[in-house]
Amino acid sequence: MLDEATELAARLHPSGQDGSYPRPTLVRTNWADLDGPAGFAVDDEGVGLRDRWWESADHFDRTIVLPFPPESKASGIADTATHPVVWYRIEVTAAQLAAAGHAPGRRLLLHLDGVDYHSIVWVDGTEAGAHEGGQSPVTLDITDELAEEGPHAVVVRAWDDPHDRGQPRGKQTWEDEPSGIWYQRSTGIWRPVWIESVPPVHVRRIIWRTPAAEETVTAVIELNRRPRRPLPVRIGLTHRGRPLGSAVTLTREQTTVVRIETPGSNDLRWRPEHPELVDAAVIAGEDEVGSYTGLREVGTTHRAITLDDQPIYLRQVLEQCYWPESLYSAPSARALREEAELIGRLGFNGMRIHQQSADQRLLYWADRLGLLVFGEIGAAHEFSPEAIRRLHREWTQVVRASQGHPSIICWVPINESWGFIDIPRDLDQARAAAAMARLTRSIDPSRPALSNDGWHHVDSDLLTIHDYDANPARMRLRYRSRQVERWLTPGALGPARNFIVVGSDQPTDVPVLLDELGGIRFCPGRHGRGWGYSTVRTRSQFVRRISELVTAVTTGNVLGGYCWTQLTDTGQETNGLCDENRRPKAPVHEFAAVFGRQPEPPTQQTRPT
Known part of the structure; x- marks a missing residue:
């Protein structure tokens, strides 16, 4: 007979969810989606706070479709003019409260998974909280703000200065129009809005530790607060309905660490070719949640990333997560599944989610399909105390929110010195970049972290290079062991005349990755339009150039992997393998024949991360 937690894990089967739940690694049975039509207003004169817009529906003279930003066509607004302040009025009905499982004695949580950039929230006329950061989720307990009778009104004021270069914004343009590699800006709500009801003491976060050397799983369970009296905690693990392990404990702490024996679990280790997931359930007092994990341990050798001490060669694609109708918001939960499946069909074993935090629903499909992910955040574009x-x-919040996904194998807080443009000459910038890497490791010591991506490394666990040379012969000569070793000398110039290593504190006995290459512009039917790092005119030239470049950089035994730029066309960028509607520009099997080739990774003694 199964214990209660193990039976719950088997019944919920969180690893088999349909991908619509906004927070896949911590699932409750009851929740309600608040996306859809909502009241909307722009506040170009900045009078909404003075005139107390949160108190009346009269000011909301337009309707927007959430969670899409007002600049997008999917929102129904499609207004690309600059509006630094926008307001939303979202109605919460009795049916939605019931769907969320709300009842007397319970707490109602409001989740805003992305509001760009600073938000204030009122519920039934009372302020419930505020949040800074457009790429990190916020959760507010709105129980005490609810009026006795509904329907209830959630009002959100979003402030997003379109010209503030010190604001983490990624590839959103700070100019009036998109150009080059900079895309349309995105204001206000752009990710799911939803509610759930929970007991007064409830699980807030779960992290799973799965060492390679032991048949054990360690659960790190974080509650919303310290319980006033000892709280029973029960944990159950299953695989395809079969019991794998369980544990019971009493806790008086907000964070509890529980070790669970999992005999026979060595055959269930998670890898790209074998993405087995283990279902989990945690019962903490009155709270019942489902979760899942992948059993794997990330490490490094002298020249390769490892999973469970086995070197693995990365074949990633740059994923901009941008859609023509909805911009940075996924058109639907199904679109995220199709995105992950497309990446796999093209032959890749991973993706680098570029210049934005990852939608956790996309990470779920990466977990399930075995894609190796580099987690990132959109950059600021100036260096100042406020930008830092x-x-x-926000980076702290992003890492904590996504830390439970086994597909993430590396953290990237800075890209190409954006916001840190003078690292080689400015000691303050170099120290700040190194501090970001140290901060990342302090939050999550289980994965490699970079101090920068592409060049100017000062304290990175991997040395990554960006090189868009379109000449296969030069690339073949360049990515031989001797040439790469020269670049790793402090003061030596690498591709695009950038220093790869800056200073003496950066280790050089770490894996080297060609983390961006390609970027070939090919836009059938759009001659003379679009942007890329190089251009071809025909499909056969496109496939041949891709094959020649990939072959050139994978022939030597020096790189631990590569990341191809990029998956899709994005706005004016036409250097995708697919167009902006995800239609491949050549037969999928031709791409898979190139990107599906698995070079042998360089092998050295493993050093645990």
Whole structure:
């Protein structure tokens, strides 16, 4: 007979969810989606706070479709003019409260998974909280703000300065129009809005530790607060309905660490070719949640990333997560599944989610399909104390929110020195970049972290290079062991005349990755339009150039992997393998024949991360 937690894990089967739940690694049975039509207003004169817009529906003279930003066509607004302040009025009905499982004695949580950039929230006329950061989720307990009778009104004011270069914004343009590699801006709500009802003491976060050397799983269970009296905690693990392990404990702490024996679990280790997931359930007092994990341990050798001490060669694609009708918001939960499946069909074993935090529903499909992910955040584009404060705060939130996904194998807080443009000459910038890497490791010591991506490494666990040379012969000569070793000398110039290593504190006995290459512009039917790092005119030239470049950089025994730029066309960028509607520009099997080739990774003694 199964114990209660193990039976719950088997019944919920969280690893088999349909991908619509906004927080896949911590699932409750009851929740309600608040996306859909909502009241909307722009506040170009900045009078909404003075005139107390949160108190009346009269000011909301337009309707927007959430969670799409007002600049997008999917929102029904499609207004690309600059509006620094926008307001939303979202109605919460009795049916939605019931779907969320709300009842007397329970707490109602409001989740805003992305509001760009600073938000204030009122519920039934009372302020419920505020949040800074457009790429990190916020959860507010709105129980005490609910009026006795509904329907209830959630009002959100979003402030997003379109010209503030010190704001973490990624590839959103700060100019009036998109150009080059900079895309349309995105204001206000752009990710799911939803509610759930929970007991007064409830699980807030779960992290799973799965060492390779032991048949054990360690659960790190974080509650919303310290319980006033000892709280019973029960954990159950199953695989395809079969019991794998369980544990019971009493806790008086907000964070509890529980070790669970899992005999026979060595055959269930998670790898791209074998993405087995283990179902889990946690019962903490009155709270019941489902979760899942992949059993794997990330490490490094002298020249390769490892999973469970086995070197693995990365074949990633740059994923901009941008759609023509909805911009940075996924058109639907199904679109995220199709995105992950497309990446796999093209032959890749991973993706680098570029210049934005990852939608956790996309990470779920990466977990399930075995895709190796580099987690990132959108950059600020100036260096200042305020920009560093913002990045430090929001990056911490982003890492904590996504830390439970086994597909993430590396963290990337800075890309191409964006916001840190003078690292080789400015000691303050170099120290700040190194501090971001140290901060990342302090939050999550189980994965490699970079101090920068592409060049100017000062304290990175991997050395990554960006090189868009379109000449296969030069690339073949360049990515031989001797040439790469020269670049790793402090003061030596690498591709695009950038220093790869800056200073003496950066280790050089770490894996080297060609983390961006390609970027070939090919836009059938759009001659003379679009942007890329190089251009071809025909499909056969496109496939041949891709094959020649990939072959050139994978022939030598020096790189631990590569990341191809990029999956899709994005706005004016036409250097995708697919167009903006995800239609491949050549037969899928031709791409898979190139990107599906698995070079042998360089092998050295493993050093645990």
